[in-house]
Amino acid sequence: MTSIRKSAWFRNFLIFLSLLGPGIVTGSVDNDVGGITTYSVAGAMYGYHYIWALIPCAVVLFLVQEMNARMGIVTGKGLADLIREEAGVKITALIFAGLLIADMANTTTEFAGVAGSMEIFGISKYIAVPISAIGVWFLVVKGTYKIAERIFLIFSGFLLCYIVSAVMGHPHWGEVGQAIIHPHLQGDTEYVALGIGLVGTTIAPWMQFYMQSAVIEKRLKIEDYKFTLADVAVGCVLTIVVAFFIMVSCGSTLHLNGVHINDASDAAKALEPMAGAVSKYIFAAGLFVAAIFSATILPVATAFYVCEAFGFEAGIDKTPAQAPQFFALFTAILAVGAGIILIPNAPLIKISIWSQVINGLLLPIVLVSMMILVNNKEIMGKYTNGRIANVIGWGTAGILCILSLYLVGTSIFG
Amino acid sequence: MPEPIGTRSFFLSYLLETPLRLPSGVKVKLREVWASAGETPRVAFVTVRVKGEERRIPWDDLQLTKIESGKYTLRSRSEGSLTLQKSDDLIQIRKHLMDRQIVDLDGAKVVRVNDVRLAHVRDGLFLVAVDVSFTALLRRLGWELIGRKLAPGRLLPRYIPWSEVQAFMTVGGAVRLASSADRLKTLHPSELADIIENLDIASQEAILGALDEDSVVDVIEEMESDAQVSILSRMGVEKAADVLEQMDADEVADIIDDLPTRQAEEILQEMEGEASAEVRELLEYDDNQVGSLMSTEYFTFTDSTTAGEVLDTLRREQPGHEHTLAVFGMDDKNRLSVVVPLPELVMARADAPLSDLGMERLVWVHDHAPISTVVEVLGKYRSLSVPVLDENDELVGAVTVDDILDDLLRAGGRRLRG
Numbered sequence: 001m002t003s004i005r006k007s008a009w010f011r012n013f014l015i016f017l018s019l020l021g022p023g024i025v026t027g028s029v030d031n032d033v034g035g036i037t038t039y040s041v042a043g044a045m046y047g048y049h050y051i052w053a054l055i056p057c058a059v060v061l062f063l064v065q066e067m068n069a070r071m072g073i074v075t076g077k078g079l080a081d082l083i084r085e086e087a088g089v090k091i092t093a094l095i096f097a098g099l100l101i102a103d104m105a106n107t108t109t110e111f112a113g114v115a116g117s118m119e120i121f122g123i124s125k126y127i128a129v130p131i132s133a134i135g136v137w138f139l140v141v142k143g144t145y146k147i148a149e150r151i152f153l154i155f156s157g158f159l160l161c162y163i164v165s166a167v168m169g170h171p172h173w174g175e176v177g178q179a180i181i182h183p184h185l186q187g188d189t190e191y192v193a194l195g196i197g198l199v200g201t202t203i204a205p206w207m208q209f210y211m212q213s214a215v216i217e218k219r220l221k222i223e224d225y226k227f228t229l230a231d232v233a234v235g236c237v238l239t240i241v242v243a244f245f246i247m248v249s250c251g252s253t254l255h256l257n258g259v260h261i262n263d264a265s266d267a268a269k270a271l272e273p274m275a276g277a278v279s280k281y282i283f284a285a286g287l288f289v290a291a292i293f294s295a296t297i298l299p300v301a302t303a304f305y306v307c308e309a310f311g312f313e314a315g316i317d318k319t320p321a322q323a324p325q326f327f328a329l330f331t332a333i334l335a336v337g338a339g340i341i342l343i344p345n346a347p348l349i350k351i352s353i354w355s356q357v358i359n360g361l362l363l364p365i366v367l368v369s370m371m372i373l374v375n376n377k378e379i380m381g382k383y384t385n386g387r388i389a390n391v392i393g394w395g396t397a398g399i400l401c402i403l404s405l406y407l408v409g410t411s412i413f414g
Numbered sequence: 415m416p417e418p419i420g421t422r423s424f425f426l427s428y429l430l431e432t433p434l435r436l437p438s439g440v441k442v443k444l445r446e447v448w449a450s451a452g453e454t455p456r457v458a459f460v461t462v463r464v465k466g467e468e469r470r471i472p473w474d475d476l477q478l479t480k481i482e483s484g485k486y487t488l489r490s491r492s493e494g495s496l497t498l499q500k501s502d503d504l505i506q507i508r509k510h511l512m513d514r515q516i517v518d519l520d521g522a523k524v525v526r527v528n529d530v531r532l533a534h535v536r537d538g539l540f541l542v543a544v545d546v547s548f549t550a551l552l553r554r555l556g557w558e559l560i561g562r563k564l565a566p567g568r569l570l571p572r573y574i575p576w577s578e579v580q581a582f583m584t585v586g587g588a589v590r591l592a593s594s595a596d597r598l599k600t601l602h603p604s605e606l607a608d609i610i611e612n613l614d615i616a617s618q619e620a621i622l623g624a625l626d627e628d629s630v631v632d633v634i635e636e637m638e639s640d641a642q643v644s645i646l647s648r649m650g651v652e653k654a655a656d657v658l659e660q661m662d663a664d665e666v667a668d669i670i671d672d673l674p675t676r677q678a679e680e681i682l683q684e685m686e687g688e689a690s691a692e693v694r695e696l697l698e699y700d701d702n703q704v705g706s707l708m709s710t711e712y713f714t715f716t717d718s719t720t721a722g723e724v725l726d727t728l729r730r731e732q733p734g735h736e737h738t739l740a741v742f743g744m745d746d747k748n749r750l751s752v753v754v755p756l757p758e759l760v761m762a763r764a765d766a767p768l769s770d771l772g773m774e775r776l777v778w779v780h781d782h783a784p785i786s787t788v789v790e791v792l793g794k795y796r797s798l799s800v801p802v803l804d805e806n807d808e809l810v811g812a813v814t815v816d817d818i819l820d821d822l823l824r825a826g827g828r829r830l831r832g
Contacts, residue, residue, distance in 0.1 A: 075614055075615060075616070076613070076614040077614045081515075088554075089528075093555055221643075221644055222648075223647060223674050310526075310548075311526030381587070
């Protein structure tokens, strides 16, 4: 037991470290294969000209996650619980059917990342994907929450290898700075669509459920709020830093040479002639880590909040016998995600577009539900949103609604 | 009086789905069904909204008729009255029960209500059970018939009778129990601890508020350490201090250590001098030292005391079993001279002095020794309780198998391998 007399800052630092987690893990999963792809494509197409957009993304991400953390701490209820209690069974079923389908598609995208990155290392997807899927399954079913969370924290560190990859491309830092200070706006559909993709990949609906549940599993108290706030902030910064370096990396190499790419493993391959083989491998390693990371969290989180909403036992600290629905659902999502990749000529790009469409439809629903819940005095007591938070919150929800509808419209009709 | 034929009992979800036809011909949906709280909640009235006005219609004015399974018509004989007075003491079945978490007292676990069963008994409509089945979810989504066809005979309701339900209701912003806590109090503290850990914060407080202080102490002792900390930190300094005073010093030290510094200090100051001094001493030890684990409650006697006298004392004092696994005999300089395990004490002749009993070799551990030492000693000598001495060879505590077991379970064995 540590002495109570130890200096206050050291103690507070320890508390921070022990609480560290939900925000940082969520922030890291945010940089999943879909995210890396979007950042790479943005960098390759527009060079440094899209970097500015990361700043508003970070602000919104922080705001949304702060609300989740606050709701979790104050009520001790998950977001799924709250939606179920306030909106009833039908709306809940609709949201969760959407989330389940979107997350299965997202998991497929993650395994596509596993396949793409491992092919760069010369390993066939027919070996890499099954082994990864089985590894993920064992980590979740046989491991404990503590082990899993530590591995994830190490993984979060791994994502920083994009910094190395960026530096190896010899970026023009002056131009990067200019591009941030003077945002570059373009009106064409492609530019707007990519912007929506950027927001969509940064603020995915499932993250809100994950964040709030993680806060409750940790039994955070209102006294811990300031630490949680720091955790959320660090998570957001981490997300944005990684996104920033991916954009810089692709912007200073691929963009200058006019290389067009479709996904993240394309980016890794295209880096070789310009930044060297090491850069290619580092980029691919980062992609692999991100893919595994998200392929673990996504199915767990999905299974968790579906069970939470419908009242089944859930949690990775439980055994399959204690929580059969939870583990069955988790296994099914993992198997479907990995399985689709193993089908020769599977329509991966279509799957990824449709998962973005469903996410785009769900995000406004989830955000509006959140804004209503967080302002309900009966639920939040004195911890409802302040006026500024409400202005930014509703503004964000409104803008995201419009953007998402636009994205959905263009995906279906465009 | 509502029509009883075919409507003796039915689900709330059907009632909420059925439009209510007022005498004026207007059709509205029920907003809420209100029932008296307590052991046998009787439905008193329903509320509807007509042209932006909330109206209250007594249940006795309604007539429910069954057309076929799951299909009903609902008519009212009166237009209802404006709801002016507050009805805080009534259960709002939709708001307080539907989709909410309740305690299943029979199964001693927290479950979510998927539907509510109402029944006509004698002269009124009563809330008789909640349905927690998956079938109830399908029913509310309108998929019950499809489900029945896909899995014939397997989709059945799962009722928990109201007498086995502990529900919660909000009264003026605060959450309280919807019926008396008598049945809840019959649960074992470890079951209650489990239940509380699985509930949301407001409901946790409602349950703890309904228990007397002794039960609260018992329940908190049974909780996981993170839940203990979470609950005590929300309790307020005074109440937390009262609760902690009744717990063993070593457990209190563990909890205090996890609280934020300022709160920990405030609680220690609020606690009785003797109790907090003991805890403070324990807090000085490092996490992996024997002292952090030892209990400071143990029995010492001069080693000339006879086994019979010792047992008489124990019978009189009625201490917890973990404090009596062994008693310690002290020599005339007040130094530890003998450790006598309880079984040996019971088996010994009543007039045998402690100095004649116990192992020949005095086994003890140092308070600053690593925890692995005490594990070794307990294992090697199969002792139940090992005395702990400080650097002046003074007895300061005892480590029992219980303490080690707790530690093994809580730390997952991490500290023991050190």
